Amino acid sequence: MWVMVFFDLPTETKKERKTAALFRKNLQKDGFSMFQYSIYVRHCASRENADVHVRRVKSFLPDTGFVVIFTITDKQFASMELFNKSKPIRGPNDPIQLELW
Secondary structure (H helix, E strand, C coil), rough: EEEEEECCCCCCCCHHHHHHHHHHHHHHHHHEEEECCCEEEEECCCCCHHHHHHHHHCCCCCCCCCEEEEEEEEHHHHHCCEEECCCEEECCCCCCCCCCC
């Protein structure tokens, strides 16, 4: 599963910029990586694990702005087509699965 967080936070005042920076920092502390400037993604091993991270993001939502959180499967994530200047590009690397034995 992949958890994706899209956000549009106000940055007009110094306080708003600080709040937006703190939100990004909290996402990174929880293992999210920047996909685009206002889009962060995190791979999760299961639906249950994804739910844990969704709840965690909800716990540090800012008071203002617009935030979207959703989960998609590995297959759906892999089906994205990414382009830069009309040329296809490779997406993020597939996460490495942990094997215990």
